[in-house]
Amino acid sequence: MATPSSTPVRNAPVIATVALSVLGVVLLVVALVYFARPASALPSFFPGHTAGIAHHHVTHGIAALLVGLLSLVGAWFSSGTRSATPRR
Numbered sequence: 001m002a003t004p005s006s007t008p009v010r011n012a013p014v015i016a017t018v019a020l021s022v023l024g025v026v027l028l029v030v031a032l033v034y035f036a037r038p039a040s041a042l043p044s045f046f047p048g049h050t051a052g053i054a055h056h057h058v059t060h061g062i063a064a065l066l067v068g069l070l071s072l073v074g075a076w077f078s079s080g081t082r083s084a085t086p087r088r
Helices: 014-036 058-078
Strands: 008-010 081-083
Touching: 014 058
Parallel strands: none
Antiparallel strands: 008 081
8 A cells, every 4th residue: 555655844934034034133133232332322222211310221131032933933943844644
């Protein structure tokens, strides 16, 4: 008895993988900006931008870092393939 060939199928569309990858890289850059610049030197569209304050927003940086890493892990998992036939 012949078994059907198992053709690999992507876990997610390519656009989802690309979007997660770009989002992850952007958030890692945002995390670096939060760690490197004081609150008064942040771009005005960043949350936490306050004129005259010299402390760094470490918690914003940690949050951006974690979400960025999570996005990259999601892109990694979505880039894989799976078998078209169910496992037994």
